[in-house]
Amino acid sequence: MREYDFSFHAFIQGIILIGFALLMLWFVLSGNIVYYIAPKMMPFVYFGLVTFFILGIVQVFRSTKKNDSSGAACTCGHDHRIPGPPIVKLLIYSIFILPVLMGFVLPDRALDSSVASNRGMIYGSGNSPSADAAQEAGRQTEAAETAEEEQSTADEYLEDPEGYMESLEADTSGTGEAPSPDEMDEHFTVEDFYDQEGFDQYYVELAEKLKHEDVITVTEDNYLDIMTVMDVHLDEFIGKDIEMIGFAFREPDFDDHQLVAARFSMTCCTADAGVYGTLIESSHAKEIEEDTWIHVYGTIKEGEYNGYRLPVITDADLNEVEEPDSPYVYPSFRF
Amino acid sequence: MKPHQVRAFGKDLIGMGLLLLFLILFLFSDRLSSTQYIQDLPGAWVNVNTLFLSIVIEAVPFILLGVFVSAMIQIYVSEETIQRYLPKNAIGALFPAAVLGAIFPLCECAIVPVVARLVKKGMPLHVGVVFLVAAPILNPIVFASTFFAFGSNWTHPVLLSRMGLAFILSIIIGFVLYMLFKNTRQLRAQAQSLTDHAHNHEHNHTHSSGGKPTFMTRIKETVYHAVDEFFLMGKYLILGALIAAMFQTFLDRSLLQTIGANEYSSTLVMMGFAYLLSLCSEADAFVAASFPQFSAGSLIAFLVYGPMLDLKNTFMLFAYFRVKFVIAFMITVTITVFLSILFVNRFVLPNWYMWF
Numbered sequence: 001m002r003e004y005d006f007s008f009h010a011f012i013q014g015i016i017l018i019g020f021a022l023l024m025l026w027f028v029l030s031g032n033i034v035y036y037i038a039p040k041m042m043p044f045v046y047f048g049l050v051t052f053f054i055l056g057i058v059q060v061f062r063s064t065k066k067n068d069s070s071g072a073a074c075t076c077g078h079d080h081r082i083p084g085p086p087i088v089k090l091l092i093y094s095i096f097i098l099p100v101l102m103g104f105v106l107p108d109r110a111l112d113s114s115v116a117s118n119r120g121m122i123y124g125s126g127n128s129p130s131a132d133a134a135q136e137a138g139r140q141t142e143a144a145e146t147a148e149e150e151q152s153t154a155d156e157y158l159e160d161p162e163g164y165m166e167s168l169e170a171d172t173s174g175t176g177e178a179p180s181p182d183e184m185d186e187h188f189t190v191e192d193f194y195d196q197e198g199f200d201q202y203y204v205e206l207a208e209k210l211k212h213e214d215v216i217t218v219t220e221d222n223y224l225d226i227m228t229v230m231d232v233h234l235d236e237f238i239g240k241d242i243e244m245i246g247f248a249f250r251e252p253d254f255d256d257h258q259l260v261a262a263r264f265s266m267t268c269c270t271a272d273a274g275v276y277g278t279l280i281e282s283s284h285a286k287e288i289e290e291d292t293w294i295h296v297y298g299t300i301k302e303g304e305y306n307g308y309r310l311p312v313i314t315d316a317d318l319n320e321v322e323e324p325d326s327p328y329v330y331p332s333f334r335f
Numbered sequence: 336m337k338p339h340q341v342r343a344f345g346k347d348l349i350g351m352g353l354l355l356l357f358l359i360l361f362l363f364s365d366r367l368s369s370t371q372y373i374q375d376l377p378g379a380w381v382n383v384n385t386l387f388l389s390i391v392i393e394a395v396p397f398i399l400l401g402v403f404v405s406a407m408i409q410i411y412v413s414e415e416t417i418q419r420y421l422p423k424n425a426i427g428a429l430f431p432a433a434v435l436g437a438i439f440p441l442c443e444c445a446i447v448p449v450v451a452r453l454v455k456k457g458m459p460l461h462v463g464v465v466f467l468v469a470a471p472i473l474n475p476i477v478f479a480s481t482f483f484a485f486g487s488n489w490t491h492p493v494l495l496s497r498m499g500l501a502f503i504l505s506i507i508i509g510f511v512l513y514m515l516f517k518n519t520r521q522l523r524a525q526a527q528s529l530t531d532h533a534h535n536h537e538h539n540h541t542h543s544s545g546g547k548p549t550f551m552t553r554i555k556e557t558v559y560h561a562v563d564e565f566f567l568m569g570k571y572l573i574l575g576a577l578i579a580a581m582f583q584t585f586l587d588r589s590l591l592q593t594i595g596a597n598e599y600s601s602t603l604v605m606m607g608f609a610y611l612l613s614l615c616s617e618a619d620a621f622v623a624a625s626f627p628q629f630s631a632g633s634l635i636a637f638l639v640y641g642p643m644l645d646l647k648n649t650f651m652l653f654a655y656f657r658v659k660f661v662i663a664f665m666i667t668v669t670i671t672v673f674l675s676i677l678f679v680n681r682f683v684l685p686n687w688y689m690w691f
Contacts, residue, residue, distance in 0.1 A: 011350045013566055019357040024392065026361055036389040041483065048396035055399075055562050062559065082566065095570045097353070098577075099391045104360035106376070106384040107368040115382050115584065267486050269393035270386050271579065272624040291378075331486070 007063045009082060012093060014059030019100040021052035032108035034326050038266045110327035111264050111273060112291045113249045121249065121260060121277040123310045207233045211240075216300075218244035223263060223329040227276060230311045234302060242313060243297040245324060248288045249277060259285040259318075261296050266328040273328065279303055282316040295319045379584050386580035394572055394618030397480045398565065401617035404476060406560030409449075410553055415456075425459060425513060429506045432462045436469030436505060443471040443616055443641075443648045445564065451522065451655040460521055461513035465505045468668065471616040471642035472501035481638065484620035492687050493623070496635045496679055504639065504671050511667045521660035568615050571647055575612040579622045595629045602676045605633040606669070609641030616642035632680040640672045 024045060027033040037045055082089050207229045210216050216237070218226050223244075230237055246261025260277035264270070280296055281303075288294060296316050303312030360367070367373065420435065422428045439446075450463040471477070478498060485491045595601045605626070614622055619641050623634045644665060652661045 005346065008346045008350075011346070012353065013562060015350050015354045015357070017562070017565075018354065020395070022357050022361045026364055027392070030365070033392075035385060036392055040487075041393065044396035045392065048392070048399060051396075051399050055558065055565070058558050059562050092566075092570055095573050096566070099388060099573060100357065101360070102384050103388050104357075104364040105367050105373065107373060107381060109381050109385060111382055111385055112378055114379055115386075118583065268483055268624070269621060270389035271393070271583065271621060272484065 010059050010063035014056045016096045017052050017056030023100050023103045024049040035108045035110050038268050038330050041268050116249050116275040119275050121275050203229055216242040220326050220329055234311055237300050240300050242300050245295050247293050248290055256286045257281055264328045279312045280316045281314045282318055293321050293323050295321045383580045383584045386583055387577050390576035394621050397617045401476045402561045402564045406557045410556050428462050429509050432465035433469045433502055433505045436466045437473035439470045446470045447648055447651040461509045464512045465509035468508055468643040469505035477616050480617055481620040484624040492631050493634050497638045500639045508667055508671055515663055521657045571613045572615050572618055575614045598680055601629055601633040602636045605637040606640045609637045610645050613645040613647040632676050636676040644668045
């Protein structure tokens with residue numbers, strides 16, 4: 001067997017660890033971390049960054065100790081050699097170097113509409129499922145029940161806020177994932193109603209407040225809240241003006257004048273991102289290219305997509321805008 | 336210079352070159368990624384990159400946490416201590432073993448050699464099995480990562496079912512294997528002489544230096560252990576993240592919907608993924624959360640089955656235990672997890688809201 005050069009491997013490992021630290025530092029310094037990680041996870045990123053630097057430096061120092069033969073200074077006898085012939089070792093280290101290289105070389109960009117179409121758009125607050133979810137719902141035995149429930153969610157809430165909230169809590173779809181078959185009758189996402197007690201106060205108050213505003217302005221901070229309120233209290237908002245920002249997205253079955261202003265909602269990282277969209281009707285919708293960011297100003301009316309009732313922004317003015325600083329929206333956690 | 340000096344110099348050069356490369360990338364990343372060639376990359380690959388880095392950056396702090404705790408336990412807690420607290424009655428030991436497994440945050444690759452060592456030292460085989468399947472799931476770090484991955488919700492069905500099933504199933508699996516093997520010796524002959532074999536991951540806590548190690552030595556050992564363990568398991572996470580990122584970008588949604596819609600096939604598919612991806616239990620929740628097309632039940636299957644049994648720990652099991660035992664173990668785990676998920680799908684998830 002070839003001699004295992006502990007010193008060399010400790011050196012390489014130390015440098016790879018420093019590489020990880022540098023990558024994370026770069027993301028934090030450039031602000032590009034917003035494309036990858038939700039703000040509330042940042043403490044973990046800082047922990048990782050600092051730990052990688054420390055481990056990397058320790059590891060480089062470890063490598064300078066010559067002839068640590070017996071398998072490291074770690075006297076527990078636990079053997080952690082990188083196994084295999086040199087080619088395998090090279091491959092294993094390449095795996096670790098890969099994310100560092102990709103992180104530095106490839107552009108940092110937010111997810112776009114191709115992922116959106118893969119994930120399936122969630123219209124409104126997720127109250128109305130996407131086409132696929134609707135099809136799936138159709139396969140369920142409680143399909144009829146589901147449809148009925150769809151139409152009466154608001155009523156149901158007004159009649160029995162307590163029970164309604166409990167059923168919302170049952171939803172598994174933290175990030176807009178398709179709920180399990182038995183839960184298809186619940187399309188709200190957990191974060192929309194994260195704080196059970198806060199629901200009636202918070203959303204009813206918000207609805208009340210929004211009703212008295214001339215124009216509803218949707219921002220990054222209130223995006224998911226307003227989507228929820230509009231879904232639950234749609235009747236009260238018909239005829240009101242609204243403005244919002246989103247990236248352009250089209251379902252394959254859209255007409256020329258139809259468009260979606262979409263936002264990704266991220267809970268922790270992009271892997272869990274769900275796509276929220278608001279249906280737009282505008283005569284110049286066809287001039288907008290997919291994935292361009294648009295500012296939308298229009299009037300809310302009641303619409304329908306795939307058999308579900310949802311708010312539609314009609315006669316919309318569409319203006320191309322720059323991508324916002326925070327391309328994603330985040331569920332508001334009120335711990 | 337003598338040949339070995341040349342080689343040493345060459346190795347130093349490789350390391351320095353790598354460091355230099357990282358520093359250059361760090362300083363010029365902006366300029367690099369704005370070059371025309373990079374900008375012209377197909378959007379789908381940029382999405383893969385975004386998803387991949389996102390999963391890695393997200394999971395890595397949790398991996399580090401897990402690796403640290405695991406390293407500390409390996410250095411500060413001896414097998415004798417664990418043994419002392421186990422009842423002598425075979426069946427009676429199952430429950431406390433699961434509880435004990437719960438407070439030992441060792442992931443599925445770290446636990447295999449520990450269990451092999453414990454069994455060698457005289458711990459009953461089935462108690463070791465309980466450890467083997469309970470410890471990688473039932474621990475604070477996995478709880479925390481699952482909690483964060485699934486919307487920071489204490490009552491999330493995936494979080495609670497994962498923990499509950501891990502506890503119950505570990506006892507059931509331990510019991511089944513006790514019925515099959517009783518207290519027969521199932522360690523491979525090779526495992527009897529662990530110390531001689533370089534590729535075995537052996538744990539020997541009788542510190543060779545003899546005297547009591549100082550505090551600083553222990554800190555150093557913990558850090559070394561943590562780094563080694565990070566390199567031992569990190570590659571599985573990075574590859575898993577890459578596969579998951581490509582999966583998310585390229586896989587046709589309608590295909591998944593077909594698989595995901597069926598209770599049986601979605602559970603089996605997710606168990607298959609869990610096995611192949613070989614994710615570390617500390618980070619797999621983030622990958623599970625990235626499969627929005629699958630039902631809660633099949634995600635629970637992914638999160639329960641993967642830590643108990645996956646490609647990488649299968650290799651390790653075969654290295655330590657007899658083939659017959661490993662196969663029986665794999666079959667038992669697979670069937671138990673599958674049946675329990677069917678049960679959860681039918682009876683637990685539909686009534687979830689009644690409990691919370």
